[in-house]
Amino acid sequence: MGLSNDRIRFNVGGRIFETTATTLANAGRGSFFGALFDENWNLSQPDDLFIDRNPDCFAVLLDLLRTGDLNIPPNIPERLLHKEAMFYGLIDHLRTAKWGPFDGNRLHLSRSVTGIAPGDGTAIRAGPDGGCCVAHGSVVHVFDWMLEEHPTINLDYQRVNDVGWIDSGNIVLSACERLGRGDGGMGLFSSSSGELRYKFQVSHDNQIKSYSAGALSFSPDSKIFTSCKGRSNEYGIGVWDQITGKQLDFFYESPGWSLGDADKLQWLSGKNCLLVATLFPRKDNCYISLLDFRDKNMVWSWSDIGFLATAEEKRVRDAIAMEESNSICVVNEFEDLGFIDLRMDGGGSSVRWSSRSRLMKSKMPDEPCYPKLALHEGQLFSSMNDSISVFCGSDWVLTSRLKRSYGGSICDFSIGGDRLFALHSEENVFDVWETLPPPII
Numbered sequence: 001m002g003l004s005n006d007r008i009r010f011n012v013g014g015r016i017f018e019t020t021a022t023t024l025a026n027a028g029r030g031s032f033f034g035a036l037f038d039e040n041w042n043l044s045q046p047d048d049l050f051i052d053r054n055p056d057c058f059a060v061l062l063d064l065l066r067t068g069d070l071n072i073p074p075n076i077p078e079r080l081l082h083k084e085a086m087f088y089g090l091i092d093h094l095r096t097a098k099w100g101p102f103d104g105n106r107l108h109l110s111r112s113v114t115g116i117a118p119g120d121g122t123a124i125r126a127g128p129d130g131g132c133c134v135a136h137g138s139v140v141h142v143f144d145w146m147l148e149e150h151p152t153i154n155l156d157y158q159r160v161n162d163v164g165w166i167d168s169g170n171i172v173l174s175a176c177e178r179l180g181r182g183d184g185g186m187g188l189f190s191s192s193s194g195e196l197r198y199k200f201q202v203s204h205d206n207q208i209k210s211y212s213a214g215a216l217s218f219s220p221d222s223k224i225f226t227s228c229k230g231r232s233n234e235y236g237i238g239v240w241d242q243i244t245g246k247q248l249d250f251f252y253e254s255p256g257w258s259l260g261d262a263d264k265l266q267w268l269s270g271k272n273c274l275l276v277a278t279l280f281p282r283k284d285n286c287y288i289s290l291l292d293f294r295d296k297n298m299v300w301s302w303s304d305i306g307f308l309a310t311a312e313e314k315r316v317r318d319a320i321a322m323e324e325s326n327s328i329c330v331v332n333e334f335e336d337l338g339f340i341d342l343r344m345d346g347g348g349s350s351v352r353w354s355s356r357s358r359l360m361k362s363k364m365p366d367e368p369c370y371p372k373l374a375l376h377e378g379q380l381f382s383s384m385n386d387s388i389s390v391f392c393g394s395d396w397v398l399t400s401r402l403k404r405s406y407g408g409s410i411c412d413f414s415i416g417g418d419r420l421f422a423l424h425s426e427e428n429v430f431d432v433w434e435t436l437p438p439p440i441i
Contacts, residue, residue: 009048015055016048017062026065031089057084064090070097082146091145095130095418100437102418104379104390105400107433112407113147114429122160124423124430126416129168133191134423134430135160140173142191145417147432151194158183162226164216165416166242170197174213174226186213186226188245198245200224202234209234217265217274223248225274227262235260237276237291251291254298258287263318270323273299277319286316288328288340302328302340304351316351317370322380329396331371335384337396354396369409369425376415383410388422402433 008024010017024033036049051058056076061084064070072081085094100106122135130145140153140160158175165171171191177184186200202209211234214227222242228234228250236259239249253259264277273290280286289301304316316330316338328340330351338351374381380391387403388410408426415421420433 010058011048011050012053012058013051013055015058017055017058019062019066023062023065027088027090027093032087034089053087054080054084057081061085061088061090061094064093064097068097070094079146079148098437099418099434101435102377102415102420103435104376104381104402104420105392106435107400107402107420108436109402109404110432110434111147112404112429112431113143122412123163124412124414124421125163125165125171126414126419126421127165127168127171127191128417130417130419131168131191132414132416132419132421132430133163133165133171135163135173136428138175140171140189142171142194150192153189153194161212161214162216164218164224165191166218166224172200172216172224174216177210177212177230184210184212186216186224186240200226200238200240200245201247202228202230202238202250203247204230204233204250213238214260215262215265217267218242219267220269225265225267227260227265227276229260237262237265237274239293249293251293251296257289257298257301258283259289259291264320266321268321268323275319275321275328277316279317279319280315286319286330288316288319288330290321290342300342300345318373320373320375322375325394329373329375329380331373331382333370335371335382335389337380337382337391369411372410372412374413374415381413381415381420383413383422385409386424388413388420404431407431 007018007020027033057080060072060076060081072078085091122137124132124134126132131143133140133142138155138158138160140163142150144150155175158178160173160175162174163171169191171189172186173189174186175184188197189195190197202211209230211228211230217225224240224242226238228236228238236250236252238247240247258278259276261278261282262276263279263282266275268275273292276289276291278287286304290299292299315332317333319328319330321328326342328342330338330340336353338353340351372383380396382389386409387401389398390400391397392399407424407429409424410422411425413420413422421430423430
């Protein structure tokens with residue numbers, strides 16, 4: 001890229017700013033400034049360019065391009081600066097300067113959002129751009145990356161089971177069917193307006209069926225998977241096209257196995273399979289399987305049937321596949337981590353429990369929130385009561401814990417957009433954790 005070092009003048013809201021093409025090149029081609037120049041970074045018009053925007057914010061953003069440092073004067077509201085950065089296409093520069101790359105061992109509690117709904121939280125899901133959505137019963141609250149709330153999605157007494165983001169503008173909700181209503185299932189909603197764009201139907205023998213949709217998962221080739229439970233033969237995992245909403249496939253559960261009640265779905269790109277986990281207390285026993293939809297085959301399966309005698313503490317509460325190590329990590333109610341080898345036949349495999357990860361020896365709360373697992377960039381996360389533990393390394397050693405002093409147990413958490421969101425059950429509050437930038441040496 002050729003750069004011109006000629007001075008460039010802007011009139012922003014009546015104030016004159018002078019800089020160079022070299023400085024503006026730091027904004028990138030996709031920014032407001034990149035659109036003003038030709039391929040050699042020469043300004044397309046020689047006169048002062050007038051921009052009818054806030055000059056104080058422009059000064060901060062221009063200094064950010066010059067030095068890479070972010071210094072916000074006390075007279076500038078941070079929300080206003082964020083909006084101005086969005087206008088100039090500099091939001092990634094702003095976030096990078098304020099927060100470093102995501103690292104579970106350097107997370108800092110940046111803020112908490114309280115009082116958003118009555119009742120217990122159902123699920124929280126991080127959006128791709130740093131926002132999130134929170135389900136409380138039949139209500140879903142949607143927040144953008146500035147944590148400004150968009151119009152609420154209300155399913156009129158239908159309980160929401162899971163929520164998932166297709167992209168920053170669209171979210172999918174799975175909900176319970178109300179007996180005799182035929183109003184359960186799954187729908188695609190606008191994240192900005194809350195408008196229902198279309199419903200995902202289930203067909204069986206060429207007839208539209210009513211069903212409850214449970215856990216959600218998405219694949220890179222625009223497929224949506226959800227666990228389905230109907231009143232006739234619609235028990236299993238349904239597959240839909242994200243773009244058209246058309247049903248593509250259905251994996252019916254075999255006798256003696258549980259797929260329609262699954263709590264956890266996870267698409268494994270390397271194996272081209274879907275992990276399906278049905279867990280206690282939804283079922284008395286745990287069922288974990290890998291489904292290959294190409295030939296309608298359950299290529300691997302494991303259940304705790306026959307393994308549980310008196311070891312109640314070994315009941316599996318969550319599961320997550322780790323493709324790099326060819327294993328599935330599970331967690332019990334005491335936050336013991338366990339591992340199942342995917343290279344062995346699941347029917348004969350037992351869980352290799354790790355007692356060193358046990359962090360909670362005291363009495364369980366009267367209404368506990370069972371542990372949840374997440375895997376992000378080689379780090380393993382596990383929630384337990386009011387904290388989240390971070391495990392690292394090949395032996396998954398505990399390296400840090402995330403905890404604040406109030407809010408009650410964590411019922412769910414999610415990682416995305418360089419943030420970790422933790423939803424508490426007692427105070428209807430969710431926390432936002434972000435990575436502090438590395439120290440300046």
